[in-house]
Amino acid sequence: NAGVTQTPKFRILKIGQSMTLQCTQDMNHNYMYWYRQDPGMGLKLIYYSVGAGITDKGEVPNGYNVSRSTTEDFPLRLELAAPSQTSVYFCASARGTTTDNSPLHFGNGTRLTVT
Amino acid sequence: QQPVQSPQAVILREGEDAVINCSSSKALYSVHWYRQKHGEAPVFLMILLKGGEQKGHEKISASFNEKKQQSSLYLTASQLSYSGTYFCGSVGAGGTSYGKLTFGQGTILTVHP
Numbered sequence: 001n002a003g004v005t006q007t008p009k010f011r012i013l014k015i016g017q018s019m020t021l022q023c024t025q026d027m028n029h030n031y032m033y034w035y036r037q038d039p040g041m042g043l044k045l046i047y048y049s050v051g052a053g054i055t056d057k058g059e060v061p062n063g064y065n066v067s068r069s070t071t072e073d074f075p076l077r078l079e080l081a082a083p084s085q086t087s088v089y090f091c092a093s094a095r096g097t098t099t100d101n102s103p104l105h106f107g108n109g110t111r112l113t114v115t
Numbered sequence: 116q117q118p119v120q121s122p123q124a125v126i127l128r129e130g131e132d133a134v135i136n137c138s139s140s141k142a143l144y145s146v147h148w149y150r151q152k153h154g155e156a157p158v159f160l161m162i163l164l165k166g167g168e169q170k171g172h173e174k175i176s177a178s179f180n181e182k183k184q185q186s187s188l189y190l191t192a193s194q195l196s197y198s199g200t201y202f203c204g205s206v207g208a209g210g211t212s213y214g215k216l217t218f219g220q221g222t223i224l225t226v227h228p
Contacts, residue, residue: 004156035218040220040221041220042202042218042219042220042221043157043202043218044218045216045217059217090156090157097214098144098145098147098206098214098215098216099144099145099206099213099214101145101162101164103147103159103162104147104149104157104159104216105159106156106157106158107156108155108156109155109156
């Protein structure tokens, strides 16, 4: 059972560079999420998707973009990386919505440093 | 708005009990609890629904008081494996918060032999 897989695990970017964080899940979940985790701040929602072709902004979307062309994949794109984007990024998926009481399944995270 | 967890950190010896609280300023539909070990992904523990029900996972249980907009996580006879950061996630019950899952800042639990 692979679950939610994120790549890469670690990445160092220079200011102004771009990159894509990959996320794929093999549970046929419709709902997928991107969170960032900063020390002592909990998890903040960046973007989410309720199905292929449908995405929406979360709490902290600035500086990021997403796409959802398939049910399995939900990549997160960072354009013009800034030091404020140094964080640990988690992708998660769920079978249903929060009001369906579906738990989130998290990937192992990508630790990104922008210098 | 982010729920507030207390305490921020707690240190226990094996076998001791602990309570972690989660308070929200908004009406809640449900509360999620997750545990994250250092360097790993958060792992789902349980969901609490309106009605004050309690749920359990191993020797970990939780309660939800929707009138007070609070949830508490009870760790009984703690084991070394309980160490980690515990997050509550509140799901809003109405208005613009309906269905939105917002995480607290986390409570760091350390269990010593």
